[in-house]
Amino acid sequence: MYATNYHRASSLSEAEQMLAAAEEGKLLSGGQTLIPTMKQRLAAPTDVVDLRHVAELKGISVSGGVVKIGAGTTHAEVAGSADIQSACPALAGLASHIGDPHVRHMGTIGGSIANNDPAADYPSAMLALNATIHTNKREIAADDFFVGMFETALGDDEIVTAVSFEAPDSAAYQKFPNPASRYAMAGVFVAKKGGTVRVGVTGAGSDGVYRASDMEQALSGSFSPDALDGVSVDPGGMLSDIHGTAEYRAHLVKVMAKRAVAAA
Amino acid sequence: MASISMTVNGRTVSGEAEDRTLLVEFLRSNLALTGTHVGCDTSQCGACVVHVDGKAVKSCTMLAAQASGSSVTTIEGLANGDVLHPVQKAFHENHGLQCGFCTPGMIMAAVDMIERHGGDLDEATVRSELEGNICRCTGYHNIVKSILAAAAEIGGARQAAE
Numbered sequence: 552m553y554a555t556n557y558h559r560a561s562s563l564s565e566a567e568q569m570l571a572a573a574e575e576g577k578l579l580s581g582g583q584t585l586i587p588t589m590k591q592r593l594a595a596p597t598d599v600v601d602l603r604h605v606a607e608l609k610g611i612s613v614s615g616g617v618v619k620i621g622a623g624t625t626h627a628e629v630a631g632s633a634d635i636q637s638a639c640p641a642l643a644g645l646a647s648h649i650g651d652p653h654v655r656h657m658g659t660i661g662g663s664i665a666n667n668d669p670a671a672d673y674p675s676a677m678l679a680l681n682a683t684i685h686t687n688k689r690e691i692a693a694d695d696f697f698v699g700m701f702e703t704a705l706g707d708d709e710i711v712t713a714v715s716f717e718a719p720d721s722a723a724y725q726k727f728p729n730p731a732s733r734y735a736m737a738g739v740f741v742a743k744k745g746g747t748v749r750v751g752v753t754g755a756g757s758d759g760v761y762r763a764s765d766m767e768q769a770l771s772g773s774f775s776p777d778a779l780d781g782v783s784v785d786p787g788g789m790l791s792d793i794h795g796t797a798e799y800r801a802h803l804v805k806v807m808a809k810r811a812v813a814a815a
Numbered sequence: 816m817a818s819i820s821m822t823v824n825g826r827t828v829s830g831e832a833e834d835r836t837l838l839v840e841f842l843r844s845n846l847a848l849t850g851t852h853v854g855c856d857t858s859q860c861g862a863c864v865v866h867v868d869g870k871a872v873k874s875c876t877m878l879a880a881q882a883s884g885s886s887v888t889t890i891e892g893l894a895n896g897d898v899l900h901p902v903q904k905a906f907h908e909n910h911g912l913q914c915g916f917c918t919p920g921m922i923m924a925a926v927d928m929i930e931r932h933g934g935d936l937d938e939a940t941v942r943s944e945l946e947g948n949i950c951r952c953t954g955y956h957n958i959v960k961s962i963l964a965a966a967a968e969i970g971g972a973r974q975a976a977e
Contacts, residue, residue, distance in 0.1 A: 557817055557834035557880040579881070586876050587858045589835075599834075601881055627870075651947025652927065653861065656870040657877065733946065 553595040563607045563687055563710065566600050570708060573598035578710060580623060580662035583654045608661065608712055613638045619715040622661025622685075626650070629660060639680070641722035641740070641815070645672050648726070650733070661711040667759060669700045669790065670734040674760035675751035676724060679740040682716040700759040719744045723815035725807045726754065729794055736795055737803035739763075741811040743774055750808060755800040757790050766808055776809040817880040823848065824892030832879050839863045841879035842889060850890040850919050854949070861948030864920040864927075865889045871927035873947070890919035893926065901972075902926050902965040911961030913952035924948050925962045934970025936963060 556573075560566035570576045577596035579585055580603065588594040602608055608623030613634045620629060629635055630647035649655055649663075649672050663673040664684065677684070677693040684691045687710045696704050705711070719742040726738030735754030742749050748770040750763040769778045784804045789797035817836070820829035823846060830845045842848045842865070853875055854862030863875040866888040893900035899907065902925045912918045928944045929936065941959050950958060 552835045552837075554833065555835050557878060559880070559883075582878070582881070583858065583876060586837075586878070590837075590856065590875075599878075603881065651861070652924065652944055653864055653871045653873045653947045654858070654876075656872050 552589045553592060555589070555596055556598045557601065558598060559601045559603075560605055563605055563712065566602055566605060566710060567687060567708065569598070569600045570710070573600070576600055578602055578665070580665075581625060581654075581658035582662075583650065583658040584662065584666050584668065602661075602710075611635060613718070616718050617715055618642075618718055619713055620660055621713050622665075622711040623659050624661075626655035626658050626660070626663075627652070630655065638718040639716075639722060641719075641724050641742070642676055642680070645676055645724040645740070648672070648728075660714060664696070664714065665703060665705060665711050667697055667701055667703050668734075669756065669759040670729075670736075670738075670754040671760075672724070672726065672735060672738055672753060675738055675740040675753035676742075677714060677716075678751035678760060678762050679722065679742040679749045680716040680719060681742075681744075681749055682714050684711060685713040685715065686711055694762070697760050700757075702759070717744060721815040723811040723813075725810040725814060727803050727807055737800055737807050739804060739807040739811045741770070741808065741815055743770075743815065746771060748774060752804055752808075755789050755804050757788055757797075761788075763804070763808065770812060774812065774815075776812045779805060779809050779812065817883070819879050819883045821882055821884060822886040824888060834878070834880055836879045837875055838865070838867075838877045838879045838882045838887075839874035841882075842874060842887070845879075848889050848891050852916055852919055854916065854920070859947075859949065860917065860920070861924060862917050862920040864923040864948065866923060866927060869930075871924055888923075890922060893922065900926070901968050902929070902962070905961040905965035905968065906958075909957050909961040909964055911953070911957045917948060917950045917952075921945075921948050921950065921958055925965065928962065929966045929969055932966070934966060934973070936966040938963065941966075 558569045574597040576598040579599040610621045626646040626649045635643045682693045684696045722742040724740045726735040737755040738753040740751040750766045784801040786797035786801040789800040791797040852862035854860035858876045865874045
């Protein structure tokens with residue numbers, strides 16, 4: 552790891568100041584991606600601003616069917632939250648299968664979506680749940696937030712503070728983990744709210760997380776796995792690497808989508 | 816340089832370290848607590864697992880400065896003098912190790928797992944909970960057996976106390 556300067560913020564405004572004062576600063580939430588990346592010298596921020604002690608970023612609330620999760624909430628906290636388990640068990644289940652127990656004690660929902668790893672689990676849920684991403688500056692619809700691989704709509708001085716969404720009528724997440732890394736090779740989050748079905752796909756698309764609009768259309772007509780029989784997934788938009796070809800991933804997306812609908 | 820102070824195994828410690836110093840480096844180099852191992856250095860193997868404020872974390876994936884002010888427990892902090900912690904004893908009795916390199920992390924992960932699940936542990940849960948700990952010798956069989964034995968003992972002791 553290259554040398555860096557560590558700063559611990561105790562409030563959101565202090566974090567903003569620390570980030571503004573840094574030459575090339577990075578926000579450090581759980582650090583479960585950033586620190587390994589810095590160790591490999593793939594990232595070399597001059598300064599890191601630790602957000603773990605910012606109380607404004609913590610906590611889960613469910614009120615009037617709206618779920619709000621502070622950006623600094625860990626995967627273990629989301630997985631173990633009775634409120635989330637009751638309002639959106641699919642999201643609690645998703646959180647309980649990110650990484651491993653030690654990673655889940657540190658990694659946060661805000662960090663995951665701000666990083667927008669193409670194989671991260673949370674972004675697919677944010678899209679499918681039609682979530683709103685709250686920052687220190689504004690509110691951004693998930694549809695506008697995830698721009699591309701490792702790319703979001705966040706500005707350099709913007710900090711994710713929370714995510715919120717209306718609890719779905721039913722939802723489920725199914726992923727096919729890489730047998731070695733356990734990252735999703737295809738992960739599909741399906742959420743139904745009233746007559747609307749939204750489908751978020753992670754791990755597979757060559758441009759990162761995306762909504763499968765043809766699947767959404769088919770499922771809005773009939774919310775059953777069979778409704779996806781006639782939908783074809785184009786390998787043209789899929790990742791292709793040593794772990795799996797584009798054709799393989801396209802096939803996996805459909806299989807995971809069917810499993811998710813069956814489980815929802 | 817960061818001024819770091821924390822409680823490690825019940826003892827208040829402090830020291831100076833570069834801001835980029837990892838918690839595992841601070842434990843091993845500054846405090847000479849070499850029971851915590853570095854296996855892969857890529858956040859995958861879990862040989863470096865310690866408890867920070869009661870939660871199992873990978874000490875190779877946390878800066879020492881991040882842990883400043885926290886309470887840390889390492890493998891050295893488990894035994895009570897010559898009396899092994901029930902998880903250590905179970906690994907001993909069930910031959911839960913061969914070369915022993917992964918053992919500190921395995922044991923710290925096991926203690927955390929048993930604390931969270933209590934006596935409800937079954938084999939499938941233990942295997943899935945060991946996702947973040949890699950062993951190249953044992954094929955995990957006796958590690959799982961050790962954890963189940965320790966969970967039964969700790970669960971039984973808890974029941975007896977209630």
